[in-house]
Amino acid sequence: xxxxxxxxxxxxxxxxxxxxxxxxxxxxxxxxxxxxxxxxxxxxxxxxxxxxxxxxxxxxxxxxxxxxxxxxxxxxxxxxxxxxxxxxxxxxxxxxxxxxxxxxxxxxxxxxxxxxxxxxxxxxxxxxxxxxxxxxxxxxxxxxxxxxxxxxxxxxxxxxxxxxxxxxxxxxxxxxxxxxxxxxxxxxxxxxxxxxxxxxxxxxxxxxxxxxxxxxxxxxxxxxxxxxxxxxxxxxxxxxxxxxxxxxxxxxxxxxxxxxxxxxxxxxxxxxxxxxxxxxxxxxxxxxxxxxxxxxxxxxxxxxxxxxxxxxxxxxxxxxxxxxxxxxxxxxxxxxxxxxxxxxxxxxxxxxxxxxxxxxxxxxxxxxxxxxxxxx
Numbered sequence: 107x108x109x110x111x112x113x114x115x116x117x118x119x120x121x122x123x124x125x126x127x128x129x130x131x132x133x134x135x136x137x138x139x140x141x142x143x144x145x146x147x148x149x150x151x152x153x154x155x156x157x158x159x160x161x162x163x164x165x166x167x168x169x170x171x172x173x174x175x176x177x178x179x180x181x182x183x184x185x186x187x188x189x190x191x192x193x194x195x196x197x198x199x200x201x202x203x204x205x206x207x208x209x210x211x212x213x214x215x216x217x218x219x220x221x222x223x224x225x226x227x228x229x230x231x232x233x234x235x236x237x238x239x240x241x242x243x244x245x246x247x248x249x250x251x252x253x254x255x256x257x258x259x260x261x262x263x264x265x266x267x268x269x270x271x272x273x274x275x276x277x278x279x280x281x282x283x284x285x286x287x288x289x290x291x292x293x294x295x296x297x298x299x300x301x302x303x304x305x306x307x308x309x310x311x312x313x314x315x316x317x318x319x320x321x322x323x324x325x326x327x328x329x330x331x332x333x334x335x336x337x338x339x340x341x342x343x344x345x346x347x348x349x350x351x352x353x354x355x356x357x358x359x360x361x362x363x364x365x366x367x368x369x370x371x372x373x374x375x376x377x378x379x380x381x382x383x384x385x386x387x388x389x390x391x392x393x394x395x396x397x398x399x400x401x402x403x404x405x406x407x408x409x410x411x412x413x414x415x416x417x418x419x420x421x422x423x424x425x426x427x428x429x430x431x432x433x434x435x436x437x438x439x440x441x442x443x444x445x446x447x448x449x450x451x452x453x454x455x456x457x458x459x460x461x462x463x464x465x466x467x468x469x470x471x472x473x474x475x476x477x478x479x480x481x482x
Contacts, residue, residue: 134229141403207390233406258384258431268368293353302355336357418431
């Protein structure tokens with residue numbers, strides 16, 4: 107009898123100890139470990155992305171961290187990816203797990219209800235902890251603040267110049283671009299080509315100190331010369347055909363690194379403040395994903411401290427303008443070029459406000475200005 111009681115007591119103690127041990131493991135950790143195992147069983151992750159960020163994904167640390175999950179990166183222009191995803195879905199195919207398609211393209215997917223709330227993939231507490239991020243919150247493009255996650259921010263450089271022809275100290279305001287001396291000396295990346303040009307015009311049009319009047323005068327009075335292919339405008343700037351260029355930061359940085367006489371007017375020099383752009387890097391979780399667990403593991407790890415440190419380091423190898431700064435504020439930015447950093451004490455204006463994505467009023471003002479200029 108005593109032996110039986112002793113055995114029962116021992117069993118109860120062991121069970122109690124096991125229960126305590128189980129309770130000692132945080133619920134999030136149990137969920138994380140379970141999801142990793144399921145992701146390894148899926149064995150694959152499919153990411154649709156722009157080419158530049160695709161190189162970072164393919165060559166970053168995720169594959170080394172999770173060797174049983176094979177990354178497959180499909181690269182194309184954002185608009186092409188949107189068309190592809192919608193065509194696949196019409197055919198009953200669901201091939202993408204995660205996407206990084208810039209700014210406008212994921213917004214199109216959001217409107218088409220193709221996206222899953224990304225917070226469902228925030229399995230690691232540090233990712234969901236908004237105090238770790240810029241301005242103490244997660245940044246989103248979509249109006250619901252759930253789907254299109256912004257994880258990179260950099261100052262918006264708009265005005266390139268030929269260093270032999272232009273003194274950058276002349277510019278204190280964007281309105282200085284409208285001085286008569288610059289008429290016919292401005293080359294611009296065409297709005298019809300999208301991308302950077304759309305970001306630029308949204309900044310001008312929706313800025314309270316610039317607005318429609320600035321855009322109307324820029325396109326109606328300054329005799330702009332548009333170009334659609336890189337690096338045509340940058341080449342014209344470098345040869346001195348034009349003194350100023352409203353063109354991509356990456357292209358000017360690349361030309362400058364080659365020793366060409368080009369540079370950017372520092373955005374902080376303009377009294378209207380500094381636009382902040384995503385550099386076409388946003389993250390979305392596709393609904394009905396074929397590898398849902400792999401998608402959650404990737405997003406959680408990529409947005410973790412470890413993942414974002416790896417992103418910054420890897421981006422320096424594949425981004426023409428140099429390493430890009432994560433919006434995580436708990437990691438060092440020492441490896442980020444000064445021009446790509448978000449600095450304290452500067453008036454920054456985020457350009458991912460969903461209200462800015464309506465291009466119709468902008469194109470209307472530009473068309474009217476160009477038509478009026480054509481009559482003169």
